[in-house]
Amino acid sequence: MDEITVIHKAREFVAAVNPIAIPVDVSAYASHLGAVIRRQTDLGKNESGWSFENRGKYYICVNAKDIGERQRFTVCHEIAHIVLGLPSDHKTLPSWSYAKKSREEILCDVFAAELLLPSKLFKPLADKELISFRTVGDLADRFEASLTATGSRFATVIxxxxxxxxxxxxxxxxxxxxxxxxxxxxxxxxxxxxxxxxxxxxxxxxxxxxxxxxxxxxxxxxxxxxxxxxxxxxxxxxxxxxxxxxxxxEDEEVPPLKSKQEEEEEEWGIKELDGILPWPGRKRRK
Ligand SMILES: [Zn+2]
The missing domain is CATH 3.30.450 (Beta-Lactamase)
Structure with missing residues (x-):
């Protein structure tokens, strides 16, 4: 399964639940699956949560000792495991660590971020603000999501x-x-x-x-x-x-691809004769 497919499935899921308020109500997502959220007090410090199925019903268990923002992410992450049918691999590392995170776990995080920060609610707000960590932090607060999830969604949607x-x-x-x-x-x-x-x-x-x-x-x-x-x-x-x-x-536009002639001019410094110094080309900086 690739990331585009995961994003597609997440957007279908969000569209079916159609959240309209910020922060989104994650229990509405769980209800859509008929899943029950259980807050567990006996999970270890680095265990965010897990889920299981019993007699056709899903149970999503979250670490009650985690902060609210983390618990919300965990609910959405577990929904991802259920919807995508991806096995979980939570034993090896704390959930915040990306160093050895499996591809499946990263895909579930991507799905979870789509649920917490749905395009329809998030993009209009992200697009009208200046690009900065301050903006990302403010949006993270409003959506009750982490700086990481919000930053990732911010770059994707704007x-x-x-x-x-x-x-x-x-x-x-x-x-x-x-x-x-x-x-x-x-x-x-x-x-x-x-x-x-x-x-x-x-x-x-x-x-x-x-x-x-x-x-x-x-x-x-x-x-x-x-x-x-x-x-x-x-x-x-x-x-x-x-x-x-x-x-x-800065100018909010990707620089166009340079023509061969422009590249050569930069290489040989012809443009410098008119007194306008071009930004040093890639080749010259080596
Ligand atoms: Zn997982």
Whole structure:
């Protein structure tokens, strides 16, 4: 099963329940499946939840000691296991960790984020705000969702070219991109180390990085022939060694592909004669 299929199924599910209020009522999602939510007090610290079927009825068990936002995500994650028919693999790692998370678990997280932050309610709000972690944080509060789930959905739904990257222990684990970046093949390689000099790498090293900074797009995207300057903002969470990154193009447009002639002009510096210095091309920076 691929991510597009999962997103499709999640949207069908959301459409069937048709939530209209923010934050969405996750118990309405469970009811739609005829599932019962049980809050368990005897689950371990890193156990968010599990589900089982008994005589044709589903039971979703969540850790009552988790914060409300986490419990809401767990309900939606368990619904994903049920709807997608994917087996769970919760034993090996705490639910927050992405370092060795199985593909099935990541797909269930993607499904869960679609349920918590449905396009119909979320996109209009995301589109009208400035791109920043502050905006993502405000939306996370309103939808009672985590910064990670909200950031991932934010980059996916907005019209502007934007990517959200989750890294753990300094390596990229998950990226979500807006349609415009997907169409331009702006690809952040999984398992890529945080690019040296990036805001994210510096935030992880303990530097205080306030607000977005300009950065060459080729630092994050590869292969990337379009040049351009990205804005990068990062948040680092020491307790999990997780780094969240927001990347977007300042003018909100993906730079067009350069013609051969333009590339050669940049290579040989012809354009510099008119006094306008072009942004250094990819080749020259090596
Ligand atoms: Zn799971």
């Amino acid at each position: 019209g502007a070219p934007c990517a959200f990257v989750l890294s753990e222990k300094g390596n990229v684990r998950y990226t979500s991109r807006s349609l415009s970046l997907r169409e331009a093949n702006a690809w952040v390689h999984p398992r890529l180390g945080l690019p040296p000099g990036s805001v994210s790498a510096r935030a992880r090293a303990g530097e205080v990085c306030e607000g977005p900074e300009e950065i060459g797009a080729e630092l994050w995207f590869s292969p990337w022939e379009r040049g351009g300057i990205l804005l990068e903002e990062a948040r680092h969470f020491e307790q999990w060694d997780q780094t969240l990154t927001l990347l977007w193009f």
